[in-house]
Amino acid sequence: FELESSLRGALALGQFEPHFQPIIDITTRRVHTMEVLLRWRRPSQGLVMPDSFIPLLEENGLIVPIGEWVMRRACEQSMEWLRMGLEPVPLAVNLSPRQFMHRGLVESIQRILDETGIDPSMIEFEITETALMQHGEHTMEILGRINAMGIRLSIDDFGTGYSSLAYLKRFPVKKIKIDRAFIKELEESAEDRAIVAAIIALSDSLQLSVVAEGVETEGQYALLRAQGCQYAQGYLFSQPVPRVNAQNLLERRA
Ligand code: G
Ligand code: G
Numbered sequence: 001f002e003l004e005s006s007l008r009g010a011l012a013l014g015q016f017e018p019h020f021q022p023i024i025d026i027t028t029r030r031v032h033t034m035e036v037l038l039r040w041r042r043p044s045q046g047l048v049m050p051d052s053f054i055p056l057l058e059e060n061g062l063i064v065p066i067g068e069w070v071m072r073r074a075c076e077q078s079m080e081w082l083r084m085g086l087e088p089v090p091l092a093v094n095l096s097p098r099q100f101m102h103r104g105l106v107e108s109i110q111r112i113l114d115e116t117g118i119d120p121s122m123i124e125f126e127i128t129e130t131a132l133m134q135h136g137e138h139t140m141e142i143l144g145r146i147n148a149m150g151i152r153l154s155i156d157d158f159g160t161g162y163s164s165l166a167y168l169k170r171f172p173v174k175k176i177k178i179d180r181a182f183i184k185e186l187e188e189s190a191e192d193r194a195i196v197a198a199i200i201a202l203s204d205s206l207q208l209s210v211v212a213e214g215v216e217t218e219g220q221y222a223l224l225r226a227q228g229c230q231y232a233q234g235y236l237f238s239q240p241v242p243r244v245n246a247q248n249l250l251e252r253r254a
């Protein structure tokens with residue numbers, strides 16, 4: 001209860017902050033996209049990670065206003081970097097299943113696009129397989145509308161969800177993010193290498209972009225590169241970092 005009431009006040013008190021983790025182009029090793037990851041700066045407790053509060057936000061519905069805030073902050077940040085003269089970088093924002101159940105989602109996205117003036121192609125939404133599989137028709141309709149706005153959609157944590165490959169055909173997704181569970185033991189496990197190779201081949205034949213998540217070692221990076229994976233994300237390149245550090249990464253991007 002204490003956590004819940006603190007969370008209720010956190011937005012108004014300005015305690016949330018977006019952090020940013022680069023997704024790099026495997027061949028050039030340059031930043032290609034930044035994933036936006038929410039953190040809660042809680043007085044006397046420091047930086048609180050989303051795993052300890054996102055599930056509660058989803059349960060009590062606060063993910064709707066807070067998710068909207070994250071999206072707005074991402075768009076504002078993108079516009080600020082543009083004004084600073086940095087090379088445009090797409091930002092990827094996570095969307096929870098609960099946000100799809102909110103009737104005003106599409107309208108609030110449209111409002112944020114209009115008010116910030118951002119180019120919709122500079123925004124991506126990451127959605128898990130499980131979210132795609134819930135609420136079938138409704139989710140499909142919403143995703144169709146988001147896609148029509150020019151915002152790209154990607155599947156997060158690919159391979160771990162309650163999934164059917166049929167959705168790759170039905171939903172307007174452009175990118176698959178291979179869950180880090182398959183990357184963790186890539187160097188040791190021939191099985192994981194086979195699974196990752198199959199996902200990359202599938203992405204290629206469906207003309208989807210493919211990202212490996214959780215890349216922590218040069219060995220994993222080299223294997224992924226040899227397998228033809230396009231993009232990678234993980235501690236090897238950078239942890240999720242605050243705005244100023246993300247800005248430094250972009251300034252050094254040249
Ligand atoms: O860095 P990490 O600890 O940042 O994130 C943990 C989990 O929290 C991830 O599964 C991530 O998708 C989720 N998450 C992080 N930020 C957001 C957000 O802004 N919205 C939603 N819905 N999930 C988020
Ligand atoms: O880099 P970008 O995501 O904009 O690539 C444009 C399209 O070209 C993507 O949708 C992607 O599917 C396709 N593409 C180009 N090269 C590759 C590759 O090496 N692997 C895969 N999976 N897709 C590729």
Ligand code: G
Pocket residue numbers: 021037094126156157180213214215216233234235236240
């Ligand atoms: O949205 P998603 O579930 O993909 O959120 C990414 C999560 O993965 C975040 O919690 C982020 O901090 C974490 N993460 C990012 N890179 C790495 C990595 O290289 N190793 C591990 N273990 N976690 C990572």
Ligand code: MN
Pocket residue numbers: 035094126156
């Ligand atoms: Mn994600």
Ligand code: NA
Pocket residue numbers: 156157177179180213
């Ligand atoms: Na993930």
